[in-house]
Amino acid sequence: MIEVVSEIEFKWLTEPLAVMLTGKGVFIASVVITVIFGLIYYKNRSRQLLNSLPGLFTSLGLLGTFVAICNSLGDINQDSLEIDTIIRNLVPAFTSSIAGLISAFIATAGCKIWYSYEDRKLEKKINLQTPEECLYNLTLLSTTTNKSLSRISQQLVEQSAKNEEYNERLNTTISQQSKILEQFINDFVKRMDDIFTKMHGRIEQNIKDFGEEQFKKCADALEALTDKMSSLSTGLLEEQKTNVQQMIAGTNTELQSVSNNVTVQITSLCTQMTSALANLRSSQDEKLTSIVENYNALSEKLASQNSDFAEKMNAQFNAEYEKIQEQSTNSLQQMVDLKDAYAEVNQKMLQSSTSMNREVSAELRNSLSTFVTDLQKTVTDEVNALSSAIVTNVEALEKSYAYISDHVRNIKGNYESAAQAYIDAVNNAHRMNESQENMLSTINDSMKHVVHTNENVDEVIAVMEERQERIENLISHINEISTTIETLQKLESQLNRIANK
Structure with missing residues (x-):
């Protein structure tokens, strides 16, 4: 957007x-x-x-x-x-x-x-105008020009002294700025390393605390689950045991009632048979004997059947109880295996998260180290470029000073010769009229010297303007470096805030 x-x-x-x-x-x-x-x-x-x-x-x-x-x-x-x-x-x-x-x-x-x-x-x-008026005007103009050039020469000398003083101050300031910048870079790199070390330690401690907290929570949950499963298993076993005991007691009661009924029936049958035998003893002794034998066999058979039935019921109940106990044992073993598997999974998750966090921390540290290295390299390149530009400007200023000194000497010599030529021309004009042509030629030469001097002055002014422009460019470079330093300070403050969170 x-x-x-x-x-x-x-x-x-x-x-x-x-x-x-x-x-x-x-x-x-x-x-x-x-x-x-x-x-x-x-x-x-x-x-x-x-x-x-x-x-x-x-x-x-x-x-x-x-x-x-x-x-x-x-x-x-x-x-x-x-x-x-x-x-x-x-x-x-x-x-x-x-x-x-x-x-x-x-x-x-x-x-x-x-x-x-x-x-x-x-x-x-x-x-x-007459030639005398022209000569007089030229003399006045030459005098005025000589004064102006002397004043300009003095101003150039003063400007040269000021420029030398400014250059010394500029060199001192640049050296101080270079030292301050170097100290700032070293301190910045040191502070960044401390910040990253603190961040790495805090991240590692946070990861460790988080892992311990999660492991503690998992252990507590697993312990609660184990206690709950143990209580449920114990309750289930007790309930099964109670049910089996009740079933055995009911079965014994039923068997006892069946045995009592059989005994009562046998007793009544014996009474009836005794009375019948007593009534029929005389006539049926043989039948009674066979009936008694059949009764004994039937009693033995019933007793053996009752014993077999009781043994089968007890064996079946014991087998069912063993199966239930085996199922409970298997369930408990499965719960223990589930606990071990859950602990192993938690351990693997903790190890993977720890390794992942270490890798992320290493990558973050490497990227930040690379960023700091690139930043330090960029600032070093800027400082080297600025130093080379300063050296170039100082050399150009020294050449300009030598050029200005030479031109000042030439200007002074030219104007001294021009003034002497004017004086000679005036004296020759008063002595003889036939030397007017030579005087005019001398005046023309002097005017050419004046024009040449003006050109030299323009060149000097151009050199001074170029020097001023270079100084302004140098100041702009220093301002850019100051802006870069402010940006680095802002970045440092932001990283400090991030590290303190």
Whole structure:
């Protein structure tokens, strides 16, 4: 999802500039600047001041263009894009550039026309002057120029001394910044290592505590489950034992009742048979004997059947009891096996989680170590590049100082020779008129020297501007390093907060 930025930088500055730097505003500002520069030119006659007007007007138009673009595009809403509104807000961006270019063209043409008018006026004035007046004016101009050049030479010497002082301060500051940066990097790496060590120890301790807590919970749950299963097994065995005993007691009672019934029936049968035998003894002795024998056999058979039935019932009950006890033993053994398997699974899970956490900790430590190494390498490269740039700038400044000193000596020699030539020319003009041509040639040579000196001064100024630009670049590099240090400090604070959680 794209986040729409509703606030732009320097909005407090771009909004009033957008109101002023329209096409009409650029024209009005150009007229005001032209009037001010014209008044200044009327006082000091500096053509360089007027020559800077076209570039100034063009820059003013470009400033209006960028301000209008920034101010119009800064309030665009991503949800509702209105093309007509955007185009209407962008119109001042083009009109301000057009106004700046037209003003620059008018200023260029006006300056050229004005310079041609002044040159023609000067030529007329020179043509109307006598040679003595020209020589006198040249003498005054040379004296004024000599004073100006002496003042410029003094200013250059003072500027050279200031530049040397600034360079010494800059070198001292750079060395201090390098030491501070190196100390900061070493401390940062040490603090990062301490933080990662603390994080690793805390993570390992947390994993260990978590594993012990889980193992304790599993052991408690398994112990509770074992106690519960033991109590259930004991209750089940007691219940089975009670049921079997009740069943055996009921069976014995039934057998006793059956035996009693059989005994009662046999007794009654014996009584009946005795009475019948007593009644029939006389007539049926043989039958009675056979009946008695049959009765004895039947009694023995019934007794043996009762004994076999009791033995079978006891054997069956014992077998059932052994089966139930064996099933209970098997259930208990299965529960014990389940407990061992659960403990083994928990141990494996604990080992796997511990190994996984160790691997994650190792990978995290390796990645953080790699990040710190890359960060240290990047900062070292930046410091090396900055050091090489500083050395290059210092060498360039030393060459510039030597070049400036040579040009100052040349300027001084040229102006001394020019002044001497002017003095000789004036003396020769008063002595003899036939030396005017030689004097004029000397004056031309002196003017050439003056032009050459002006060129040298321009070169010196260009060198000074280049040195200033290099110093500004160096300051920008130092600011970038300061920004990097602030970013590293923020990262360190965040890591400290993470480690303290």
